[in-house]
Amino acid sequence: MSTDIDRQWTSRLRRSVVAKLPPDKLLPDTQPAYVASWIYVFGVTTMAALGVVIATGCILALDGPQWWHSSSLGHFVNSLHLWSVEIFFFAMVIHLWGKFAMAAWRGGRSLTWVTGAITFMVSILTAFTGYVSQTNFDSQWIATQAKDGINSTGGGAFFNVLNLGQMLMWHIVLLPIGAVLLTVLHVVMVRVKGVVPPIVETVELSA
Amino acid sequence: MRKKAYRPDVDVPEWKGRYVPYDIIKEGTIALVVVAILTVALAVVFSSPDEKAITIKTWSNADPIDFAKTAVSELDGTSGVAHYGAPYNHGGPAQGLGFLSPEKWVGVRIAINTATDFVLNPLEAQPTQPALHAALTQWASASSTTQSSWTSAYASADAKMTFTGDHVNVPTHAAGPVPVLINDLTMMARSGALDQALVTQNGFYTTNYTKPLLFLSDGTYLAGLANKQHLGGDQWGMMNETGSWPGQAWLWLYTFWYQVSPYNSSKSGDFMVFGTMMVLTALLVAVPFIPGLRSVPRRIKIYRLIWREHYRESED
Amino acid sequence: MAQGWGLGALINLNHYGHYLQWHVFSISVANLLVIIVMIATFVAALVAPFPGRRNRKGPQ
Numbered sequence: 001m002s003t004d005i006d007r008q009w010t011s012r013l014r015r016s017v018v019a020k021l022p023p024d025k026l027l028p029d030t031q032p033a034y035v036a037s038w039i040y041v042f043g044v045t046t047m048a049a050l051g052v053v054i055a056t057g058c059i060l061a062l063d064g065p066q067w068w069h070s071s072s073l074g075h076f077v078n079s080l081h082l083w084s085v086e087i088f089f090f091a092m093v094i095h096l097w098g099k100f101a102m103a104a105w106r107g108g109r110s111l112t113w114v115t116g117a118i119t120f121m122v123s124i125l126t127a128f129t130g131y132v133s134q135t136n137f138d139s140q141w142i143a144t145q146a147k148d149g150i151n152s153t154g155g156g157a158f159f160n161v162l163n164l165g166q167m168l169m170w171h172i173v174l175l176p177i178g179a180v181l182l183t184v185l186h187v188v189m190v191r192v193k194g195v196v197p198p199i200v201e202t203v204e205l206s207a
Numbered sequence: 208m209r210k211k212a213y214r215p216d217v218d219v220p221e222w223k224g225r226y227v228p229y230d231i232i233k234e235g236t237i238a239l240v241v242v243a244i245l246t247v248a249l250a251v252v253f254s255s256p257d258e259k260a261i262t263i264k265t266w267s268n269a270d271p272i273d274f275a276k277t278a279v280s281e282l283d284g285t286s287g288v289a290h291y292g293a294p295y296n297h298g299g300p301a302q303g304l305g306f307l308s309p310e311k312w313v314g315v316r317i318a319i320n321t322a323t324d325f326v327l328n329p330l331e332a333q334p335t336q337p338a339l340h341a342a343l344t345q346w347a348s349a350s351s352t353t354q355s356s357w358t359s360a361y362a363s364a365d366a367k368m369t370f371t372g373d374h375v376n377v378p379t380h381a382a383g384p385v386p387v388l389i390n391d392l393t394m395m396a397r398s399g400a401l402d403q404a405l406v407t408q409n410g411f412y413t414t415n416y417t418k419p420l421l422f423l424s425d426g427t428y429l430a431g432l433a434n435k436q437h438l439g440g441d442q443w444g445m446m447n448e449t450g451s452w453p454g455q456a457w458l459w460l461y462t463f464w465y466q467v468s469p470y471n472s473s474k475s476g477d478f479m480v481f482g483t484m485m486v487l488t489a490l491l492v493a494v495p496f497i498p499g500l501r502s503v504p505r506r507i508k509i510y511r512l513i514w515r516e517h518y519r520e521s522e523d
Numbered sequence: 524m525a526q527g528w529g530l531g532a533l534i535n536l537n538h539y540g541h542y543l544q545w546h547v548f549s550i551s552v553a554n555l556l557v558i559i560v561m562i563a564t565f566v567a568a569l570v571a572p573f574p575g576r577r578n579r580k581g582p583q
Binding site for chain 1: 213215216217218219220222224225226227228229230231232234235238239241242243245246247249250251253254255256257258259260261291293294302309310312313314316317413414415416417420421423424429432433438440444445448449452453455456457458475477478480481488491492493494495496501503504505507509510513514516517518520
């Protein structure tokens with residue numbers, strides 16, 4: 001018997017979420033036996049690095065954008081932020097190579113690949129806005145150079161790399177939100193579909 | 208009902224094999240701890256770069272002649288920014304390819320008039336000085352023809368410019384008020400007052416450094432420092448960092464195009480590089496949908512190495 | 524140059540970098556090392572034996 005409660009938007013949403021992503025898929029305790037290579041650790045390493053990037057960025061945010069120039073502790077936190085970013089891209093690129101080598105888009109996983117590739121692009125843009133928000137010589141030079149590339153697309157009129165306030169807001173609010181949402185989407189897709197099975201050249205169709 | 212043919216680069220047979228224990232939370236925790244330790248280690252060992260920002264004060268004290276010559280080019284409209292075009296002004300041709308010219312379509316959105324924004328407005332903000340006041344009045348009341356005859360007289364003599372006794376000297380008498388304007392702006396710059404005047408045009412509070420950065424970028428001082436650090440556009444600078452730190456190595460392909468023809472010689476080089484990278488990015492994003500490209504992993508066979516246990520087992 | 528070294532830099536990288544040049548290619552030693560380590564890590568991840576996958580003939 002279909003009740004009013006069954007037809008509620010809330011109930012429908014819950015049913016469809018639970019059907020698509022039951023708890024044992026979201027937090028699995030087993031994996032198919034073919035998941036047996038070190039190459040699989042680079043996705044989770046990328047996420048761990050993202051966590052460290054965000055945590056160190058939050059510490060840098062506590063005392064404002066210029067703190068790290070005058071405080072040795074601030075400089076150290078800046079170093080943590082920089083190196084976690086280097087690890088983040090390091091792991092992300094190896095993850096990309098690995099997933100390409102596995103043709104990990106097979107079996108209805110093409111959108112997982114697409115969200116991953118877009119996350120890579122958004123991450124590059126996030127890092128770039130960080131570089132131009134450093135308030136030092138590096139940011140002066142990068143901003144005055146990058147303006148030409150962005151202006152040539154018409155984008156410079158709306159995304160002004162010489163405007164520190166605008167770049168800092170993109171770096172610490174808008175782009176991190178985008179990067180995190182995309183990452184969540186990417187991981188949820190991986191959990192829904194599971195880890196891609198090995199490549200099989202041909203299958204024998206049972207008659 | 209006829210089944211669609213199996214496509215090895217798109218389809219997978221359903222997994223009917225074994226499952227093994229796997230602790231996703233433990234894996235995530237270990238990854239976080241390892242990355243955190245590695246980050247701390249790298250930060251302790253290598254620290255991070257922080258080359259101090261330069262100011263217009265540092266520039267004009269380090270190289271007053273470069274500053275003064277740049278100031279003249281801002282006043283007479285021959286500087287890079289004065290000739291830039293969109294989004295700053297109507298001074299130059301927009302980049303584009305054929306009918307594609309988004310820079311032109313967008314038009315002037317961040318209006319910059321180099322003479323008034325970089326030279327005249329800051330000078331007018333100075334406390335009243337009779338000579339400067341007279342020079343500004345003389346400039347403002349002259350026709351544009353007279354103004355350009357003054358600036359060209361000054362500019363044609365500025366190869367012989369010297370800076371002695373805290374004064375910019377140019378051997379010409381035909382330049383009207385220009386020597387006073389340029390000398391006073393240089394003095395203003397050397398005192399640090401121009402740095403302030405360029406940002407406070409936006410009001411008391413500011414987070415926008417468009418004007419001082421554009422002014423700095425017109426001189427040769429900033430670029431000279433950057434080139435010493437291998438940061439120039441034609442030095443693969445986009446992926447380099449000040450000092451000996453690693454930079455944004457992930458930009459290697461973006462910066463590569465700036466080193467080769469026709470990108471490095473075309474007036475629309477920036478637009479062409481951007482266009483090329485957008486096409487390549489679209490290809491990366493769309494790999495799963497592109498026949499041929501999506502078969503590459505199957506052909507290069509690295510997957511045989513990744514899943515070697517599985518293939519060994521299934522071939523047993 | 525940078526101020527505030529209180530907590531950092533066992534190895535001082537705060538000097539002009541070394542660059543390698545080959546035709547149009549130019550790369551800093553620091554970036555080259557990062558890329559070499561990245562490729563080495565990728566290869567190592569492919570060939571290194573993964574632990575905890577004994578029991579190959581176990582039940583399905």
